[in-house]
Amino acid sequence: MKRLVRVLGVLGTVLLAAAAWAGSGISDGVIRIGVLNDMSGTYSDLAGPGSVVAAKMAVEDFGGKVLGKPIEILSADHLNKPDVAANKAREWYDKDKVDAIVDLPTSSCALAVLEVAKQKNKITIVSTGASTRITNKNCSPTNVHWTYDTYALAVGTAKAIVAEGGDTWFFLTADYAFGHSLEKDTAEVVKASGGKVVGAVRHPFPSADFSSFLMQAQASKAKIIGLANAGADTTNAIKQAREFGITPNQTLAGLLVFLTDVHSLGLETAQGMQLTTGFYWDYNDETRAWSKRFNERHGRMPTMVQAGVYSSLMHYFKAVEKAGTDEATAVMKAMKAIPVNDMFAKNGWIRDDGRMVHDMYLVQVKSPSESKGEWDYYKVLRVIPGDEAFMPLEKSTCPLVKK
Amino acid sequence: MSEVFGIPIQAFLGQLLIGLINGSFYAILSLGLAVIFGLLNIINFTHGAQYMMGAFVAWMGLKYLGINYWAALLLSPLVVGLTGVVIERLCLRRLYQLDHLYGLLLTFGLALVVEGLFRQGYGISGLSYPVPKLLQGGENLGFMYLPIYRAWVVVASLVVCFGTWYVIERTKLGAYLRAGTENPRLLQAFGINVPVMVTLTYGFGVALAAFAGVLAAPIYQVNPVMGSNLVIVVFAVVVIGGMGSIFGSIVTGLGLGVVEGLTKVFYPEASAVVVFVIMALVLLVRPAGLFGREA
Numbered sequence: 249m250k251r252l253v254r255v256l257g258v259l260g261t262v263l264l265a266a267a268a269w270a271g272s273g274i275s276d277g278v279i280r281i282g283v284l285n286d287m288s289g290t291y292s293d294l295a296g297p298g299s300v301v302a303a304k305m306a307v308e309d310f311g312g313k314v315l316g317k318p319i320e321i322l323s324a325d326h327l328n329k330p331d332v333a334a335n336k337a338r339e340w341y342d343k344d345k346v347d348a349i350v351d352l353p354t355s356s357c358a359l360a361v362l363e364v365a366k367q368k369n370k371i372t373i374v375s376t377g378a379s380t381r382i383t384n385k386n387c388s389p390t391n392v393h394w395t396y397d398t399y400a401l402a403v404g405t406a407k408a409i410v411a412e413g414g415d416t417w418f419f420l421t422a423d424y425a426f427g428h429s430l431e432k433d434t435a436e437v438v439k440a441s442g443g444k445v446v447g448a449v450r451h452p453f454p455s456a457d458f459s460s461f462l463m464q465a466q467a468s469k470a471k472i473i474g475l476a477n478a479g480a481d482t483t484n485a486i487k488q489a490r491e492f493g494i495t496p497n498q499t500l501a502g503l504l505v506f507l508t509d510v511h512s513l514g515l516e517t518a519q520g521m522q523l524t525t526g527f528y529w530d531y532n533d534e535t536r537a538w539s540k541r542f543n544e545r546h547g548r549m550p551t552m553v554q555a556g557v558y559s560s561l562m563h564y565f566k567a568v569e570k571a572g573t574d575e576a577t578a579v580m581k582a583m584k585a586i587p588v589n590d591m592f593a594k595n596g597w598i599r600d601d602g603r604m605v606h607d608m609y610l611v612q613v614k615s616p617s618e619s620k621g622e623w624d625y626y627k628v629l630r631v632i633p634g635d636e637a638f639m640p641l642e643k644s645t646c647p648l649v650k651k
Numbered sequence: 652m653s654e655v656f657g658i659p660i661q662a663f664l665g666q667l668l669i670g671l672i673n674g675s676f677y678a679i680l681s682l683g684l685a686v687i688f689g690l691l692n693i694i695n696f697t698h699g700a701q702y703m704m705g706a707f708v709a710w711m712g713l714k715y716l717g718i719n720y721w722a723a724l725l726l727s728p729l730v731v732g733l734t735g736v737v738i739e740r741l742c743l744r745r746l747y748q749l750d751h752l753y754g755l756l757l758t759f760g761l762a763l764v765v766e767g768l769f770r771q772g773y774g775i776s777g778l779s780y781p782v783p784k785l786l787q788g789g790e791n792l793g794f795m796y797l798p799i800y801r802a803w804v805v806v807a808s809l810v811v812c813f814g815t816w817y818v819i820e821r822t823k824l825g826a827y828l829r830a831g832t833e834n835p836r837l838l839q840a841f842g843i844n845v846p847v848m849v850t851l852t853y854g855f856g857v858a859l860a861a862f863a864g865v866l867a868a869p870i871y872q873v874n875p876v877m878g879s880n881l882v883i884v885v886f887a888v889v890v891i892g893g894m895g896s897i898f899g900s901i902v903t904g905l906g907l908g909v910v911e912g913l914t915k916v917f918y919p920e921a922s923a924v925v926v927f928v929i930m931a932l933v934l935l936v937r938p939a940g941l942f943g944r945e946a
Contacts, residue, residue, distance in 0.1 A: 288767075293776040423920055451915075452923035454880060456871050459669045460915035460922075463795065467662055480777060483872050491782070491870070493789055493796045512776035512872060 274317040274574050275345065281307075281561060282340045284333060284361065285351040285376060287325035290454070290479040294506040295376045297323075298554045299351045301546045305538075306561035314568045322346060326357050333357035337364040347574045348373060348564055351557050355379035355426055362388045369576045373564065375556035378504065379429055380639060383601040387646035390576045391602045392583065395556030396526040398426075399639045401503050402434040404524030404610050404632050409472055409501055410441040417501075418470035419448035420461055420485055422477035427453065430503050431476040438474075446470045453477070458485040459492060466494050478504045483513050490517055506551045510613055510625045518625075519615040526608055527552035527592055528626050534591040549623040559592035560604075596634065601646035605634040658916060665795030666916050667909060672801050674908020675808035676863055680881070681888040681900040682812055683859035686819070689895035690832050690852045693743055694751055696758040698885065699878025700765040701857045704731045705864025706873045707769060710780050720783035720869075727865045728858035735857030739850045762879070769875035777872030804866050811862060812901045819897050828852065832895075887930040893943020903941060 283303050285295045300323045307319045322344065326333035333352075340346035341364065348371035352358040358377030365372040366388040374382055375395045382393045406417075417438050421427040427450070435445045447468045449461050462485070465473045473489070475482050482502055489495045502509075505523040529539035529549045538558070542550045550558075567582035568574050588596030588604065596606035611626035619625065641649060654660060680702060687695045708727040712718035718726060738761065746753045782800045789798040819825035827848065830838045835845045864878075871877055885904075892903030907926055914922040921928075933941060 288770060288775075290775060292770075293774045296775075449919050451919055455923075456877065456880065457673055459672070459801075460666055460912050461919065463662070463665055463669065464916065467659075480775075480872060480874060483777060487779070487872065488870065491789075491798045491800070493798070508774075508776050512778060514779045516781075517779065 273572060274315055274568075275347070277317055278345070279314050279317055279319045279565075279568065279574060280340075280344060280346045281319065281321050281564075282337075282344075282346040282349040283321060283323040283351050283557070284326050284336060284340075284349050284357075285323075285353050286328050287323070289328050291328070291353045291376065293508045293512075293548075294479075294551045295351055295353045295553050295557075298542075298546050298548065298550065299375070299557045301542065302550065302554045302558040303350065303561055305542065305545070306558045306565070310562060310565045314565050315572065319565070326354075328354045328357060330354075330356045330360035334360040334364050337361040338368075341365070341368045341370050347371060347576075350560060350564075351375050351553070352377045353553070355381065355429075358382055359386050362386060362391050365390055371564070371576050371579060373560040375560060376553040378426060380433065381429075383599075383603045383639075384645045387601045387644075387648055389602075389648055390580055392560065392580075392598055392604055393602050394560040394604045395553050396524075396608065397603075397638070398430045398433045398504075400526070400608050400632075400637045401524050402430065402437045403637060404608050405501055405503060405522060406434045406437040406443075406474070407441050408610050408630065409499070409522060410438055410443040414472040414499060414501075415443040416470040417443060417445045417472045417474050418465045418468040419445070419474045419476050420458070420465060421448055421450050422453040422481055423450040424453050426478070427476045431474070434474055434476065434503055451477070451481070454479075454481055456480075456484060458488045461485075462489055462492055462494055466492070466498065470498065472499050472501050474501045474503055476503050479509070483509050486513060486521070487517055496520070506553075507549060507623075507625065508551055511548070511623070515614060515616045515619055515625065518613045521613045522610065522629070523613070524608055524610055524632070525552050525626070526606070527555040528609055528611060528628060529555075530624065530626070531609070531628060538591045543623075555592050559588065559590050562590055563588055599641055600649050601641065601644045602648075603638055603641075603644075605638050607634050608632040608637040661794035662916075666912050668795065668797065670909035670912025671905060672805055672908070673912060674905035675805050675812075676867065676881075676904075677885055677888050677908050678812050678901045678904030679808045679859060679863045679866075680885040681892065681904045682815060682897065683856040683863075684885060684889050685892070685895055685897055685900040686815070686859070687853055687856035688889070689897070690828060691739075691743065691754075691849060692747070692751065693754040693758065693853075694886075695853075695856065696755055696882065697738070697762045697765070698758075698857075698860050699880075699882030700762040701731055701735065701860040701878070702864040702867070702881065703769065703873075703875060703878035704734070704765065705861025706780070706868040706871075706877065707773075707864075707875075708861070709865045709868050710778055710873045713780065720865075724862070724865050728861040731861035731864075732854040732858030736850055736854040738857075739853040743853065744846075762882075766875050766879060773875060775875065777874035777877075780868035780873050782869040800869060804870070807866060808863070811859070815859070816897050816901060884926050887926045889940075891926075891930050891933045891940055893940025896940065896942040896944075899940060899942025 283300050286292050287296050303321050324336050350373045352374045353376030355377045358374045372391045374393045378398050380397045380399045419431045421431045502523045510518045567579050571578040571582040584598045593606035598604050609628050610630040705727050708730050709723035712723050786800040786803050839845045892899035914925045
């Protein structure tokens, strides 16, 4: 009996506290944002410290305060390890009173943090993580998937290439979850567009030498070699394909290529390649103005995911202001109610499964003679409207979607 | 068309050649490790970082000073070899009396520091180093297209490997080195300055790693972690060949390159593991390695 009273007592206190918290605007007087990503490994150039720069720019551009309360940015390295990511997320939410965690590269890490945030009813905004699982099987009511996903990459690049006559494909696939998912999504698009997949080879992650795999791709006589990998694997494969005279006889399709990858390869090697991106710095006056400021601070032009971090935080701050609180459910409701209109996206909107729908761009890497200077790398071939770029909501397996 | 294990003989020949090319990198790196272990009894875990430094110094030379590939092929091993000399004088020298483990920990720690510094300065996505003009293009051999640069890599590393083997096994200088391995105190009594010899040997082993780095620069992206994945495989090569065996490390390096190359055709998923499976098998049957002498 005594025990029951005690349990009820504790329960009552917790409920009271929770109620008080939910009603009182900003918890603990500060809005805290955690940028959790890979600060030292494979993805540290394309996201890493640059994402923190983007987050700080968002805070400044918003005036440093929401509802009169200061905004703070924390950052940490998750080493691309899901357990490290989940532990850091727990620590941030519980001990440091972080309100939202953003960026989250490496799908496995993003999924782990999503679970933690779901339990604690806290916000996550994924910018760099790519897997479509984030808005399907593993979707969360307090998460938004901001910049892109493997489906959008596949649709953008594969559809365009098949339409131009590149109808036979061979895949070079990184042998882990991300590579498999990218290969599967792309193969489906290729087949649906009337193309044929003639083969695939799964290479260990990471690999340095691709000559053996490339010769298998060459022997397949496929018109298109799809690179279902990322980072150094992609750049090494592209470089060696050129060395072995595979390009330009066969065409490479980089399925996940970032601006920093093209920068590191150089235009001589990367020219002519088509790829899909959620943002390009040199698209219009707004993107140029923002990217120029970013470049002044970071010394590099922003990748799509770094721009995504900025855009997602601006939107988050607006939503907190509208909701009048930092309580996750209320903020998420506001995030879904306001359209996204900034330098990153026009008329973007957030669906029930957490997908932020916005236009994507099919681009082609310029040749050295077309490029007018450093970072002048892409020609935008086509703007892919959001509805076409992302997986239709009726196909989503997310339990939150009402059918 | 005739076939080998279900693949056309032409493709098979191509893959053999590719294996040999990658094997020549293994050979030259494991040779450096074997030389260092033979004389210093140090398991040089900085080897991967020194290979990376070789590539970076070549890149920096081109970018900042306009030094071309051929000059870099000489200069870069020299510069990186000198850093090796400094490391030996300042740090390694103090560890010879201690267990192998201390040398391993020190060199491993150094590798992490060096990689961290380069990552801080140059980021992770890598830098491009162009193939020198003379070696651009390729030759169609009928069964495969062979880039001239890759052919050069095989020739250059074979020359360096067998040159090193010849010096150590067939010359007077080599005899001193081998004597130093067996009994340094006796050699000293004959008037040879053994500590200087040890320093220079370490510098030479490091220079070999840097040489491999320069060879690799035009093929792979020059990247701060390019050595850390490779060094583990190279250690397995050394273990399979027999620690400290010069000839063993060369032959095993080439052989394992071929085995790995063929695995990439028949079962690509296992190509990262096959070297270690072989290592485990060799250790079970011949713990001293294929070419090692039983202790």
